[in-house]
Amino acid sequence: MSIARSHPASRAASHRRGLPAGRLGSWITWGCVAFFLFNLAALILSVVVNSFGTSWFAGWLPQGFTTAWYSDAWSEFALGEVLQTTLAVTLAVVALSLLLGVPAAYALARRDFPGKRVVLLLLLLPVLLPPITYGIPLATVLYKFHLAGTMTGVVAANLVPALPFVVLVMTPFVEQIDTNVESAARMCGARTRQVFTRVLVPLLLPGILAAGILVLVRTVAMFELTFLVADADSQTLIVALYSAAFTPGIRAAQAIDAMAVIYMALSAVLLIIALVFVNPTQIVTQVREATAE
Amino acid sequence: MAVDTERTTPGTPRAPRRTGGLRHRLAERGVDRVLLLLVPALLVVILLFLYPMMYGVGLSLQPQKGGGMLANYRAFFDDPYQRDTIWKTLRLALPAALINVGVSVPIAYRLRGRFRGRRALTAILVLPVTLGTVLVADGLLRYLGPKGWFNRILLDLGLVDQPVRLIYNYWGVLFSLIITGFPFAFLLVLAYMSGIDPTLERAAATLGAGPWQRMRRILLPLLAPGLATTFVLAFVLAFSVFPSANLVGEPADETRVMAIAAYQSAFEKYDYSMASTIAVLMGAFELLVISVTLLVRGRLYTGPSAGGKGA
Numbered sequence: 001m002s003i004a005r006s007h008p009a010s011r012a013a014s015h016r017r018g019l020p021a022g023r024l025g026s027w028i029t030w031g032c033v034a035f036f037l038f039n040l041a042a043l044i045l046s047v048v049v050n051s052f053g054t055s056w057f058a059g060w061l062p063q064g065f066t067t068a069w070y071s072d073a074w075s076e077f078a079l080g081e082v083l084q085t086t087l088a089v090t091l092a093v094v095a096l097s098l099l100l101g102v103p104a105a106y107a108l109a110r111r112d113f114p115g116k117r118v119v120l121l122l123l124l125l126p127v128l129l130p131p132i133t134y135g136i137p138l139a140t141v142l143y144k145f146h147l148a149g150t151m152t153g154v155v156a157a158n159l160v161p162a163l164p165f166v167v168l169v170m171t172p173f174v175e176q177i178d179t180n181v182e183s184a185a186r187m188c189g190a191r192t193r194q195v196f197t198r199v200l201v202p203l204l205l206p207g208i209l210a211a212g213i214l215v216l217v218r219t220v221a222m223f224e225l226t227f228l229v230a231d232a233d234s235q236t237l238i239v240a241l242y243s244a245a246f247t248p249g250i251r252a253a254q255a256i257d258a259m260a261v262i263y264m265a266l267s268a269v270l271l272i273i274a275l276v277f278v279n280p281t282q283i284v285t286q287v288r289e290a291t292a293e
Numbered sequence: 294m295a296v297d298t299e300r301t302t303p304g305t306p307r308a309p310r311r312t313g314g315l316r317h318r319l320a321e322r323g324v325d326r327v328l329l330l331l332v333p334a335l336l337v338v339i340l341l342f343l344y345p346m347m348y349g350v351g352l353s354l355q356p357q358k359g360g361g362m363l364a365n366y367r368a369f370f371d372d373p374y375q376r377d378t379i380w381k382t383l384r385l386a387l388p389a390a391l392i393n394v395g396v397s398v399p400i401a402y403r404l405r406g407r408f409r410g411r412r413a414l415t416a417i418l419v420l421p422v423t424l425g426t427v428l429v430a431d432g433l434l435r436y437l438g439p440k441g442w443f444n445r446i447l448l449d450l451g452l453v454d455q456p457v458r459l460i461y462n463y464w465g466v467l468f469s470l471i472i473t474g475f476p477f478a479f480l481l482v483l484a485y486m487s488g489i490d491p492t493l494e495r496a497a498a499t500l501g502a503g504p505w506q507r508m509r510r511i512l513l514p515l516l517a518p519g520l521a522t523t524f525v526l527a528f529v530l531a532f533s534v535f536p537s538a539n540l541v542g543e544p545a546d547e548t549r550v551m552a553i554a555a556y557q558s559a560f561e562k563y564d565y566s567m568a569s570t571i572a573v574l575m576g577a578f579e580l581l582v583i584s585v586t587l588l589v590r591g592r593l594y595t596g597p598s599a600g601g602k603g604a
Contacts, residue, residue, distance in 0.1 A: 029399045038474065040421060042442055043432040050435055104334035106327070113324050119335065126342050128583070130533025132552040133576040134342060137349025140565045160341050163334055203581065221425040223536055228556075242427045242536055245434075253435075260431050265422040275416055 027120030044264070051257035073258040076251065077240055086266075089151065089221045089226075093158045094212050102208060106200070108167065109174035123164040123234040131224035136162065139228040149231035158226040162215045169214065173207030174200075210278045217270050237263050344478045353570035365570040375554055375571075377404075377579060383549040385463070385538070386531035389470035393478035393521055393527045401483040402512075415483070429469050430540035434460055437468070465541035466548045470531045478527045485519030514593070521590035525583050532579050551575045 051069055053062025073079060108119070126134065138157055139148055147153035177200070185199045201208070220238070227239045235243070241263055244256045319325065356364040369375045406412060421429065437443050439456040450537045459465055491514065497507045535552040542548030551571055559568030 008363065025399070026403060027402050030415055032396065033400055036475070037417065039443070040437075043429070043436040043472075046435040046442055047428075047432045047571055099336045100337060101332035106330040107329075111325070111327055113328060114322060119331070122335070122338055122343065126338065129576055130529060130552070130579060132533055132555060133579070134346055134349075136555055136559050136565075136568050136572045137352070138345040138561070140352065140569065141348055153596075156341055160528045161338060163337055164396070167334060172489075189583045217423055221423060223425060223427055224552075226532065238425060238427055240535075241431070245427065245431050245540055256431065257435070260428055262430060264424065267425070271420065271423045275419075 041199070047257045047260050047264075051261045053253055053254060067255040069252070069258040070262075072252070073255040073262070076255060077244060077259055079237075079240075079259065079262065081233075082235065082237050082240045083266075085151070085234060086220065089154050089158065089234075089236055090216055092151075092155045093162050093219045094215050096155070096159055097162040097166045097215055098208060098212055101163050101211070102170055102204065105167045105170035106174050109171045110179070123167055126160050126164045128191065131161065133227075135225045135228045138225075142229055149234060151234050153229050154226055154234050154236070157229040158222055159217050160225070161222070162219060165218070166211045166215060169211045170207055171205070173204055206277075209274050213270075213274045213277055215268070217274055220267060220270060237266065254278050302457060308547045342348075349569040350573055352566050355566055355574050357564055357566045365567050366574070368567070369570055369574065376550045378549055378554045378571075382532060382534070382552075382575075383578075383582075385466055385534055385548065385550065386528055389474055389531040390478075390524055390528040393531075394482065394524050396475065396603060397482040397523070398516070398520070401479060401486045402508075404483060405486045415480070418479055420476070421472050422476045424473070426469060426473050426534075426536045427540070430465075430473050430537040433465055433469055433472075433537075433541050436452040437465065460541050462543050463547050466534065466538050469537035469541055470534060471525060473537075474530050476529050477530060478523050481523040481526065482516075482520065482530075485516060485523070488519075503519060517592050517593045521586050521593065525586050528582060528586075529579065532575075532582075534590050551578075 027257055049062065051064045052067065054064040054066050055062060108116070110254060135157065138160065142148040142153045142157065147156065168282070181203070190198065220236070222236075223238050223242060226236050227242065230239055237259075241256070241259050244251055244259060254284050316325070353365055354362045356362075356368075358364065404414065423572075424432075435441055437459040439458070443459070444453075444456040447457060459468070493515070494507050494511055497511050501509065533552060534550055535556070538544060538548040538550045538553055544553050552575070555568050555571035555575065558564045558571060
């Protein structure tokens with residue numbers, strides 16, 4: 001769009017400078033990005049400022065500042081327990097999905113077998129379908145087996161998108177490893193288990209780390225499934241935040257925002273950890289290889 | 294299946310070591326003990342995904358109030374309050390996905406080369422993905438509200454006389470979908486765009502193509518399949534809108550999306566049969582849009598987007 005607009009004015013100039021397109025288009029594009037980022041920053045900042053404010057009826061800033069809302073929110077929403085649950089659920093989901101997903105990815109990468117397309121479709125569907133679509137039948141089944149409202153139920157529900165995700169992320173990683181390396185290890189007398197622990201896992205470590213961190217980030221942010229399955233004792237931070245925000249008036253808005261800031265801090269830490277180990281585009285391009293075949 | 298292979302394979306009337314031969318032939322088709330590694334993961338997916346989905350479909354065909362197998366589906370389409378949720382969901386999800394993909398293209402176009410701060414800028418643009426819909430919805434309530442900074446700026450600049458109403462309606466939900474969905478679409482488009490060899494464009498420039506022609510004739514055709522995939526994923530993300538429709542939308546009327554209808558049936562009316570019906574319909578409508586997009590994508594150019602050396 002912006003390129004079309006810029007074209008007549010700056011064709012000659014861009015030719016001379018070797019720029020991909022004109023200056024005007026560039027300015028419009030960067031203007032849009034700046035506008036988006038400005039609003040995003042203001043949005044985040046208004047939550048942060050509000051969480052520190054005493055009361056904010058009119059004017060650009062609250063009348064005074066306090067940190068009391070944080071201790072309020074901590075005790076009122078039982079954030080200590082909620083954070084513990086979040087941690088336990090997330091770590092369990094990461095561990096289980098890696099433990100089950102990496103061997104499955106190995107099998108998918110190394111073997112071409114009848115029915116492979118069906119297996120791939122089965123793994124792709126939980127990633128493609130909206131969580132609510134399978135979340136509601138899953139919650140019904142979990143209630144039937146009295147698993148809903150327990151930590152087991154929450155972990156099981158979060159495993160549904162996490163496990164296929166790990167398999168889809170790890171398969172290309174396994175494909176990159178030369179089969180000759182494995183053959184050489186076997187020639188030297190390594191057994192299957194040793195090939196896995198001594199050869200494959202060390203080689204796959206960057207991939208395993210990336211997949212694990214991505215599952216971590218996604219599980220902390222996964223709202224729908226946890227919301228459908230959890231009860232007050234097994235809810236994660238994001239669900240607690242939703243419950244508080246959905247019943248405004250009962251709690252002070254500042255206390256809710258204090259909780260939001262705590263959530264933000266948690267995801268910021270996770271994001272920084274993720275960015276150290278993972279290429280930014282990888283955070284979203286998990287199913288690209290699978291869908292773009 | 295294994296026995297079938299044995300019987301239908303010609304030329305081996307009497308295998309001396311029957312099991313060994315069978316195992317060998319299966320291994321030739323890629324079936325051996327390595328596949329056992331796949332079993333635990335598949336069991337989990339079948340148990341936690343396929344079985345509940347099948348159970349849900351079965352449940353949707355057994356209405357609580359009776360009236361035949363399809364009574365729930367008939368009730369859904371007969372009741373305008375329920376039927377309209379389809380339209381309301383699409384009215385949010387389609388524009389959100391189109392905007393997110395459309396805006397990403399020119400921005401990714403500027404960002405594809407190597408320059409200082411590229412990684413930092415991409416990192417900033419990833420941020421909203423990790424914020425999640427709940428937090429963005431909460432922020433929108435503060436920022437776009439009648440006393441929020443956004444309206445204050447507009448009032449002080451004299452652009453409006455009264456605060457603009459941007460929350461508790463359609464617009465609030467659309468904004469939240471754009472904020473959470475745009476970075477996602479952008480990073481995907483950026484990944485596709487980086488995969489196109491820049492020498493192709495330079496070759497076109499050598500042959501006298503202007504910037505607009507290069508964009509239209511070279512870049513867009515090569516990018517189109519990737520854009521279709523991005524659209525599908527952005528649509529999936531927007532289609533499952535639930536928390537923001539409840540928090541910044543008008544969940545009783547204007548933004549009563551399918552997810553809200555399904556949730557209300559299940560956890561407010563305790564009609565799991567109807568809730569499963571809506572969930573099944575939701576999946577069906579989403580897969581419909583995806584199939585149409587993929588059909589269109591199948592007609593687009595698919596081939597190498599790398600340079601002439603086959604690199």
